[in-house]
Amino acid sequence: MSMIAAFYSNKSVLITGATGFLGKVLMEKLFRTSPHLKVIYILVRPKSGQTLQERVFQILNSKLFEKVKEVCPNVHEKIRPISADLNQRDFAISKEDMQELLSCTNIIFHCAATVRFDAHLREAVQLNVIATQQLLLMASQMPKLEAFIHISTAFSNCNLSHIDEVIYPCPVEPRKIIDSMEWLDDSIIDEITPKLIGDRPNTYTYTKALGEMVVQQESGNLNVAIVRPSIVGATWQEPFPGWVDNLNGPSGLIIAAGKGFLRSIKATPMAVADLIPVDTVVNLTIAVGWYTAVHRPKSTLIYHSTSGNLNPCNWYKMGLQVLATIEKIPFESAFRRPNADFTTNNFTTQYWNAVSHRAPAIIYDFYLRLTGRKPRMLKLMNRLLRTISMLEYFINHSWEWSTNNTEMLLSELSPEDQRVFNFDVRQLNWLEYIENYVLGVKKYLLKEDLAGIPKAKQHLKRLRNIHYLFNTALFLIVWRLLIARSQMARNIWFFIVSFCYKFISYFRASSTLKV
Ligand SMILES: CCCCCCCCCCCCCCCCCCCCCCCCCC(=O)SCCNC(=O)CCNC(=O)[C@H](O)C(C)(C)COP(=O)(O)OP(=O)(O)OC[C@H]1O[C@@H](n2cnc3c(N)ncnc32)[C@H](O)[C@@H]1OP(=O)(O)O
Ligand SMILES: NC(=O)C1=CN([C@@H]2O[C@H](COP(=O)(O)OP(=O)(O)OC[C@H]3O[C@@H](n4cnc5c(N)ncnc54)[C@H](OP(=O)(O)O)[C@@H]3O)[C@@H](O)[C@H]2O)C=CC1
Incomplete structure (x- = not known):
C-alpha cells in the first residue's frame, strides 16, 4: 500500500x-x-x-x-x-x-x-x-x-x-x-x-x-x-x-513547426x-x-x-526528434512543408525571418486578396515571431x-x-517522450484524428510540388530579368548553353561510335 x-x-x-x-x-x-x-x-x-x-x-x-x-x-x-x-x-x-x-x-x-x-x-x-x-x-x-x-x-x-x-x-x-x-x-x-x-x-x-x-x-x-x-x-x-492542453512552453512551437509556419528559430543547439x-x-x-x-x-x-x-537533453536533439516525428505523423492542413532549423546569430535570424516567415506570408495574403478573401497570414506570422522573441531567452541559455x-x-x-x-x-527516454509529446499535441491540442494521416501526407506532397514549381518559376523570372539587363549574365548564359550543347554532342558522337 x-x-x-x-x-x-x-x-x-x-x-x-x-x-x-x-x-x-x-x-x-x-x-x-x-x-x-x-x-x-x-x-x-x-x-x-x-x-x-x-x-x-x-x-x-x-x-x-x-x-x-x-x-x-x-x-x-x-x-x-x-x-x-x-x-x-x-x-x-x-x-x-x-x-x-x-x-x-x-x-x-x-x-x-x-x-x-x-x-x-x-x-x-x-x-x-x-x-x-x-x-x-x-x-x-x-x-x-x-x-x-x-x-x-x-x-x-x-x-x-x-x-x-x-x-x-x-x-x-x-x-x-x-x-x-x-x-x-x-x-x-x-x-x-x-x-x-x-x-x-x-x-x-x-x-x-x-x-x-x-x-x-x-x-x-x-x-x-x-x-x-x-x-x-x-x-x-x-x-x-502525451497529454497536453495548452500552448505554453514548447507545445505552441511544436504546432508552429508542424504546420510549417515556423521555419527557423534562434537557439543554442547544445544548450540544455x-x-x-x-x-x-x-x-x-x-x-x-x-x-x-x-x-x-x-x-x-x-x-x-x-x-x-x-538526464540532460539539448535543443538540437529535441528539435530533430520533433521534426522526425512530424514527418512520420504529419499535422493536417499545413501551410508549408515542415522544415525548421536553428539559427545562431541575429543576422541570420533576421534574414530567415524575412525570407522564410514574412515573405511567404505576404505572398499568401496576396493570393487571399486575389481570391476575394481577407488576408490574415502576415498578422499571424508577426504574432508568432513576437512569441518566439519572448521564448528565445530560454533556448539560448543553459x-x-x-x-x-x-x-x-x-x-x-x-x-x-x-x-x-x-x-x-x-x-x-527522451526520444520516446518527445514522440509521444508530438502525438499528444496532434491528438489533444489540435484534436486531429490519426485516420487523417494519409490525407495529411498527400497534402504535404502537393505542397512540395507547389514549392518546386514556385522555385523554378522564380528562378526563371530572375534569370530572364538579369539577362535582359546585364552583359555579364548574358555571357554566362551563352557559356552555359554552349557548354551543354557540346556535352550533348559529345555523348551523341560517342554513342554512335559504340554502335
Ligand atoms: C537540425 C536541427 C533541427 C532543428 C529543428 C528546429 C526546431 C523546430 C521544432 C520546435 C520545437 C522544439 C524546440 C522548442 C523550443 C521551446 C521553447 C520553450 C521555451 C519556454 C520557456 C519557458 C520557461 C519558463 C517556464 C515557466 O516557468 S512559465 C510557463 C511558461 N509560460 C509560457 O510559456 C507563456 C508564454 N506565452 C506568453 O507569455 C504569451 O502567450 C505571449 C508570448 C506574450 C503572447 O501573447 P499575445 O500576443 O497576447 O497572445 P496570446 O493570446 O497569448 O497568443 C497569441 C497567439 O500565439 C499563440 N501562442 C501562444 N503561446 C504560444 C507558443 N508558446 N508558441 C506558439 N504560439 C503560441 C496563441 O495560440 C495565439 O494564436 P491565435 O489563437 O491568435 O491564433
Ligand atoms: N507551465 C510551465 O511551463 C510552468 C509553470 N510553472 C508554475 O506552475 C504553476 C501552474 O502553471 P500552469 O498550470 O502551467 O499555468 P496555467 O496558466 O495553465 O494556469 C494558471 C491557473 O491560475 C489560475 N488563475 C489565474 N489568475 C487567476 C485569478 N485571478 N483568480 C483565480 N485563478 C486564477 C488560472 O485560472 P483560469 O483558468 O481561470 O485562468 C489557472 O487555473 C504556476 O505557478 C507557474 O508559475 C512553473 C514552471 C513552468
Missing part, C-alpha cells in the same frame, strides 16, 4: 489554479491514487461566459479524467468549486465558503499564477505576489492545516547560472513593491519595470522570485515547501502519455533543454505535500523539478539546478511510493 496515497485519504485539500495545466493533472492524480480523499476545494473564477459548475463539468468530462471515473465514480461529489478571484480582496470568497475553507483545509497546493511573460508588472505582482501573501494569511487561520505547498518556477532566479535549492533575495523587498503598486500609476510602473527586473528577462520570473520571498518571510509557523519546475511539458506516463513532464512535477508535488506534513522539516525546503543535471532535496525525498519514499509517485527523471 502506498503510504502517500494513504496519507491523503480523508484529507481536505485546497488547490488554486486547478483549472490550469498543472492544477488539472494534480487533481486527477490525487483522485486516482487516493479515491478516499474527503474533498478537493478548488478556487475558480467564472470565465469566457462559463459558470463555475460548467467549468468543472468540462474538466471532469475531459479525456484526462476518464481513468479517475473508474476508480472514483463519485468524483464530482468530491470536488467543491469555490467562486474566487485571486485578484480581489479576500479573493472575493463568500463568508460561508471562507468559513468552511478555514475550518476544514488540511493541505494547500498553490498553483495559480499569471505565466504570461508580457504581463504588466502590476498584474504580475497582484497574482504572483499579493495573492500568495493573502493565501498565506488565510492559511495561518486554518487550525487543521498540515502543509502549504507553493509552486514556483526553476526560472525565478534565471539571472544566475547555477541555482541551488535556496531562496535568493531580490534587491527590493516584496513589501515595498507591493506598497508601491498601490500608489504608482501605470506610466511610472512602466518606466521603473526594467530597473526592477534587472537582468531577468520578464516580469513573470521576477514576480515569481518575489513570491518565493513572500513565502519565506510570511509563512510564520506554517509547514511550507516550494516546488520549482523548469519547462513543464506533456505527460510522460500518466494518466496516459530543461523540459520536465507535467506528471513528474505532480508526483513530486504530492510527495512533497506528504513529506512536509508528516516530517515537518524545520525550515522551508525548496525542491527543483528539473531534468538537466540527471542553467544548472542542484536537486539535493528532490533526490533526498526520492530516497525517503518506499519502493511502492517510488513506483506510484515516480519523479525519477533518470528513467525518462
Whole structure:
C-alpha cells in the first residue's frame, strides 16, 4: 500500500489554479491514487461566459479524467468549486465558503499564477505576489492545516547560472513593491519595470522570485515547501502519455513547426533543454505535500523539478526528434512543408525571418486578396515571431539546478511510493517522450484524428510540388530579368548553353561510335 496515497485519504485539500495545466493533472492524480480523499476545494473564477459548475463539468468530462471515473465514480461529489478571484480582496470568497475553507483545509497546493511573460508588472505582482501573501494569511487561520505547498518556477532566479535549492533575495523587498503598486500609476510602473527586473528577462520570473520571498518571510509557523519546475511539458506516463492542453512552453512551437509556419528559430543547439513532464512535477508535488506534513522539516525546503543535471537533453536533439516525428505523423492542413532549423546569430535570424516567415506570408495574403478573401497570414506570422522573441531567452541559455532535496525525498519514499509517485527523471527516454509529446499535441491540442494521416501526407506532397514549381518559376523570372539587363549574365548564359550543347554532342558522337 502506498503510504502517500494513504496519507491523503480523508484529507481536505485546497488547490488554486486547478483549472490550469498543472492544477488539472494534480487533481486527477490525487483522485486516482487516493479515491478516499474527503474533498478537493478548488478556487475558480467564472470565465469566457462559463459558470463555475460548467467549468468543472468540462474538466471532469475531459479525456484526462476518464481513468479517475473508474476508480472514483463519485468524483464530482468530491470536488467543491469555490467562486474566487485571486485578484480581489479576500479573493472575493463568500463568508460561508471562507468559513468552511478555514475550518476544514488540511493541505494547500498553490498553483495559480499569471505565466504570461508580457504581463504588466502590476498584474504580475497582484497574482504572483499579493495573492500568495493573502493565501498565506488565510492559511495561518486554518487550525487543521498540515502543509502549504507553493509552486514556483526553476526560472525565478534565471539571472544566475547555477541555482541551488535556496531562496535568493531580490534587491527590493516584496513589501515595498507591493506598497508601491498601490500608489504608482501605470506610466511610472512602466518606466521603473526594467530597473526592477534587472537582468531577468520578464516580469513573470521576477514576480515569481518575489513570491518565493513572500513565502519565506510570511509563512510564520506554517509547514511550507516550494516546488520549482523548469519547462513543464506533456505527460510522460500518466494518466496516459502525451497529454497536453495548452500552448505554453514548447507545445505552441511544436504546432508552429508542424504546420510549417515556423521555419527557423534562434537557439543554442547544445544548450540544455530543461523540459520536465507535467506528471513528474505532480508526483513530486504530492510527495512533497506528504513529506512536509508528516516530517515537518524545520525550515522551508525548496525542491527543483528539473531534468538537466540527471538526464540532460539539448535543443538540437529535441528539435530533430520533433521534426522526425512530424514527418512520420504529419499535422493536417499545413501551410508549408515542415522544415525548421536553428539559427545562431541575429543576422541570420533576421534574414530567415524575412525570407522564410514574412515573405511567404505576404505572398499568401496576396493570393487571399486575389481570391476575394481577407488576408490574415502576415498578422499571424508577426504574432508568432513576437512569441518566439519572448521564448528565445530560454533556448539560448543553459542553467544548472542542484536537486539535493528532490533526490533526498526520492530516497525517503518506499519502493511502492517510488513506483506510484515516480519523479525519477533518470528513467525518462527522451526520444520516446518527445514522440509521444508530438502525438499528444496532434491528438489533444489540435484534436486531429490519426485516420487523417494519409490525407495529411498527400497534402504535404502537393505542397512540395507547389514549392518546386514556385522555385523554378522564380528562378526563371530572375534569370530572364538579369539577362535582359546585364552583359555579364548574358555571357554566362551563352557559356552555359554552349557548354551543354557540346556535352550533348559529345555523348551523341560517342554513342554512335559504340554502335
Ligand atoms: C537540425 C536541427 C533541427 C532543428 C529543428 C528546429 C526546431 C523546430 C521544432 C520546435 C520545437 C522544439 C524546440 C522548442 C523550443 C521551446 C521553447 C520553450 C521555451 C519556454 C520557456 C519557458 C520557461 C519558463 C517556464 C515557466 O516557468 S512559465 C510557463 C511558461 N509560460 C509560457 O510559456 C507563456 C508564454 N506565452 C506568453 O507569455 C504569451 O502567450 C505571449 C508570448 C506574450 C503572447 O501573447 P499575445 O500576443 O497576447 O497572445 P496570446 O493570446 O497569448 O497568443 C497569441 C497567439 O500565439 C499563440 N501562442 C501562444 N503561446 C504560444 C507558443 N508558446 N508558441 C506558439 N504560439 C503560441 C496563441 O495560440 C495565439 O494564436 P491565435 O489563437 O491568435 O491564433
Ligand atoms: N507551465 C510551465 O511551463 C510552468 C509553470 N510553472 C508554475 O506552475 C504553476 C501552474 O502553471 P500552469 O498550470 O502551467 O499555468 P496555467 O496558466 O495553465 O494556469 C494558471 C491557473 O491560475 C489560475 N488563475 C489565474 N489568475 C487567476 C485569478 N485571478 N483568480 C483565480 N485563478 C486564477 C488560472 O485560472 P483560469 O483558468 O481561470 O485562468 C489557472 O487555473 C504556476 O505557478 C507557474 O508559475 C512553473 C514552471 C513552468
